[in-house]
Each structure stands twice: as structure tokens, then as C-alpha cells.
Amino acid sequence: MSEIKQVIVVRSDLGMGKGKIAAQVAHAALDAADTARRKHPTWYDSWREQGQAKVVVKTDGGEEALEELQKQARSLGLPVSLIQDRGLTQLEPGTTTCLGIGPGPSGEIDKVTGKLKLL
């Protein structure tokens, strides 16, 4: 099995604090992993065996950028999870904060997120 990883893309334009970012990223990671576990169990199992690699990157392109990345990832058959904040603190309710992609084959995910910088 090739390298399996998960990438989480965070909006850098919202000014979220590091605790807020961590909670939103965890939410995306868990949701996307749950989808993978159900729809792509071999990816999920390999990812867990390999140490569940996660990479956190950023975009300054706002909600539109996350939606475009989601569309690209879906078209490649990758599990995705777009996270909206419940808005109890810091942000307006329904604000899109981050996008989880994978676990899935590293090369496929790189087609979507390969140009984004690390958070």
C-alpha cells in the first residue's frame, strides 16, 4: 500500500486563536477519517498502521477556496469534511473554518493541496 495521509486546510483569514484552530482541525480530521473508515476501509486501516500522518496547511482564499478544494478532492474520490463553526465563541455561526481531506493516497491528495503552505 502506498503512503496514506490526511491533510487539513485551515482558513488563515479568520484570525482564530491556536486553541480554536486546534479544535476545528480535530473536528475536520475526525469527520473525514470517519467517512474514510466507512467508505475506504483499506485506506483507513493503512493510515492507522502507518502512524496516521496528518499535515495542517493554510489558505488565505476564504470560504471560496475551501469549497473549490473540496470540489477537487471529491472529483478524485477522496473523503472530505468541510467544517462550519457553531459560532458559540469568536466566530459568526456557520462560518466555514477548515477542510479535512483523506486519509487517502498521498499522491492523490497532493494534486489538491500540494501548493498550499504549512500552517
Added chain:
Amino acid sequence: MSEIKQVIVVRSDLGMGKGKIAAQVAHAALDAADTARRKHPTWYDSWREQGQAKVVVKTDGGEEALEELQKQARSLGLPVSLIQDRGLTQLEPGTTTCLGIGPGPSGEIDKVTGKLKLL
């Protein structure tokens, strides 16, 4: 069912960047949630239905503090996951970075982490 939440405790003494913190917290969240899904499925299901609340807090007490919190959480029967970094970037291999507790009943988790400050 009472309120179910997950708390992730992060070491604040390591000087981790926000992307590093987010990845480590996601790791802890996923591992502890996976344990809950297998051992406490009613907690896990309720947590997911309630919106999978996550709270990220910090300790400056180093590895010893995380281990003590882990012991307390275990003694209450809560799912826990203590995360060690693989040390490929930023940290020495095997450095303990954070502790995931729950999902579990909010009141039980507060007995362990109620005095810790938000990250």
C-alpha cells in the same frame, strides 16, 4: 443522556507552533474517540449527535502533568490517549505532546481537567 464532551490537554512548555499543535490535538482527539467508539459506544454516539464538543486546554506541568491527568482519567473509566510525537520535525522523538480525554460525561471529565485554562 447528559452532556458528552472531549477535552484535549496540550503541553504549553514545548513552544510548538500552531500547525504542530493542531496536528497533535487532532491525533489525540482521533485516538481517544476511537477508543470510546469501541468501549463506550453510547458515549461516542451521543457525542456525535450532540455536535462532538471539543475543548482544548493547556498545562505548563510538562510530561509529568499529562501522565498524572491520564491516571486520574483512567481511574474514572474515561477513554484516554497520550500522544508522543514521532519527532520528524520540531521535537525530539518520543516527546509527549498532549492528552485526549473522552468523549465522556462532561461532569466526570471536569473532575480531571476542570481547573485547566483554555489554550
